[in-house]
Amino acid sequence: MVDYHPKDSEYLNKLQDYYADWKSIPSYAKLCEVFGITSKSWVKAILDRLCAAGFLERTPDSVWVPTRLFFARPLAESSVQAGMPMVVTATQGDFFIIDDMLIDTPSKTILIPIKGESMIDAGIHDGDVAVVEKRMTANIGDIVVAIVDNEFTLKTLDKESGHFILRPANPVFAVIRPQGTLEIFGILVGLIRKYRR
Amino acid sequence: MVDYHPKDSEYLNKLQDYYADWKSIPSYAKLCEVFGITSKSWVKAILDRLCAAGFLERTPDSVWVPTRLFFARPLAESSVQAGMPMVVTATQGDFFIIDDMLIDTPSKTILIPIKGESMIDAGIHDGDVAVVEKRMTANIGDIVVAIVDNEFTLKTLDKESGHFILRPANPVFAVIRPQGTLEIFGILVGLIRKYRR
DNA sequence: TTTTATACAGAACGAACGTTCTTAGAACTA
DNA sequence: TAGTTCTAAGAACGTTCGTTCTGTATAAAA
Structure with a gap:
């Protein structure tokens, strides 16, 4: 003060x-x-x-x-x-x-509510809100928002024998191996969770 | 419109x-x-x-x-x-x-960085930041910030044979059974995580 | 053509506004 | 003890506020 x-x-x-x-x-x-x-x-x-x-x-x-x-x-x-x-x-x-802590570039940042348990081992739960920075490229190991079948999906980006794959953080879910190109929507830069009170 | x-x-x-x-x-x-x-x-x-x-x-x-x-x-x-x-x-x-999403009462809300893995099964990781609302009472099942040995600790509040206990969300850590009174600092109302980019 | 509705303009009004000035108790100083 | 800040209270004042009511030009409808 x-x-x-x-x-x-x-x-x-x-x-x-x-x-x-x-x-x-x-x-x-x-x-x-x-x-x-x-x-x-x-x-x-x-x-x-x-x-x-x-x-x-x-x-x-x-x-x-x-x-x-x-x-x-x-x-x-x-x-x-x-x-x-x-x-x-x-x-x-x-x-x-x-x-300020979570958002670097307001115009490129959006919030996406998370559905499902596919990333639960990464501490990302159903109902959390992802802070996503829009961009079309990402690095191996980044948690990315990709567009698969007209839906957002949040997965870890990885590479397998020359092809990009989307790896969930939950053994119950299968690895996604996109045929053709993989459309990246953005990368995860933050996470928000709100507890009921 | x-x-x-x-x-x-x-x-x-x-x-x-x-x-x-x-x-x-x-x-x-x-x-x-x-x-x-x-x-x-x-x-x-x-x-x-x-x-x-x-x-x-x-x-x-x-x-x-x-x-x-x-x-x-x-x-x-x-x-x-x-x-x-x-x-x-x-x-x-x-x-x-x-x-605005996370904070109801600014004057009672404080951010506390999280150390350690004791709540990892609740999706709360080392390095996350807890949004805590200061208050002295809590309900069973709330994730609370308690003061134990002059240190903050984040655990789930539970009751065991008439006594309050602090339950970690990680099998590696032991349940804390405070002797005497349990001092509650506040309850967890939100969580913030920032990914390196 | 006449009527009617629309899209504003303008005036009037008391209430509420922000600013400034004066007053006053309490606390500290000398 | 006397003086001096500090922290507020309170009144006074001209300005601006939001509201309501009435007026009016244009355009569409009848």
Whole structure:
């Protein structure tokens, strides 16, 4: 946290939670509720500081908008040992923007929901979401999205006696040996899983 | 396009362009400029129709907000045939969709890198990043982050003859049977994996 | 031709807005 | 003890907001 006032990170948290719900930054009056204060002028002072700290900015129409920094998430160091881990995470550690981490080239990246268990030994489960970068070439060993019989299929690219093959990560499924050319749609660059709560 | 009035898609495009620039929907007066008209009442009529068509919605504070449909893109590009499974483009105008998918309450969510293979049968690998929601209670069957010997550990919460235990998803590792109380740090709500490229 | 619907323009209105200024208690300093 | 920040509260103010109602030009329909 780069801002100076001790309670500002608390205010920022509340603002982030509100934004996660409504995807907009409300009026000063509403922000009084969100922050738990009753002074519009103090709300402005808080926003001005968060702006100076780089979490917010304003459009030419003087509308408040979050910056990239606004979406950064704390990343714990797993090797925390001394003291309370919770204290450590609250004060130090890195910050990460999840989308930046997984997506290099937005225009070439798409998300594809995964169906079936054919890659389960690679830790890719039914219901996971694949982050795929579109491109037509891949290397041996890459997990690729190929188009077989008009359907996406996610398999490991391999080569067998001069021919490309698609190898599943599940002994129950058969290796795919395409006749003719193999159409690569993209390669797997990330994986997302969401647990029900 | 599901809306009825012929020029609405043109208005929608202008609105999408504005949003791409400023990441906010401006006032009716400003929208007059954006749309190239001079009537606030007509702006409202347009927004109402875009709302009915599902491109916009309003927060409880009656602030206009774009919906997912607002960001949807035609997926005609690339030589993909009909019958494609549903695909989400990752570039929602540089917006943060993955973040949005995984995180409900930013202030309670923390990312923890995973070390070791103790949960490999659950498809959780060394080097993955766990998305953890901080809370002190969990249900049987939840994958939890517990604090054991001042270290984070990720295990499935279970109960054995009246006592809580932490069950790994790897036969090589032993079940953890904490003596005394078990301190829960949070529960696993998501998983992120990044493949080297 | 007359009527009717469409696609906007324009004015009016009170409510809500953001900004600024003043006030005030609490905490810290000297 | 007296002074001084700091953190808010609160009022005041002119501006802008969204809404509603009415007016109007064009075009299609009758």
